[in-house]
Amino acid sequence: MNTLVESASKLKIALRKSLVELSEEKLSIVEKTLAPLCKPDLRRDIWKWITKWFSRAKISPISTSRALKRLREESEVGVSEEIARLVLCEYSSAGIDIEPYRRDLEEYLGVELPREVECDS
Structure with a gap:
């Protein structure tokens, strides 16, 4: 039984390593490039596009969440729930298992x- 648990743990680690984490520098570039476009009426559409593109580009859902949180109004309510929904939908649509990232995302x-x-x- 322990070998099964150990194997599952190793698989989770391997899966996490297969997706790319964006550096702070790259997240800043995303923010500087897209922030001017993120008007309140377009923000959700841009978030959806970013999430879809990042999931297809094999960028980790943690980096995606960080990018989206940078593109929001400080006073905006419900942002974390919306980001969680977008990440879950787009990453599952791309065939990427979110489970290895669940605890860190939460x-x-x-x-x-x-x-x-x-x-x-």
Whole structure:
């Protein structure tokens, strides 16, 4: 039984290593480039585009969440829940298992990620 647990743990680590974490410098570039476009009426559409593109580019959901949080109004309410929903939908659509990242995402976003989420098509 221990070997099964150890194997599962090693697999989770391997899966996490297969996705790219963006450096602070690259996150700053994303922010500087896209922040001027993130008007309140366009922000959610831009977030969805970023999430879809980052998931297809094999960028980690942690880096995606960090990029999205940089592109929001400080006073905006419900941001973490919306980011969590977008990340869950787009990464599952890209065939990427979010489970290896779940605990870190929940900690970073400060919300519990739902086990299932209804996604827009």
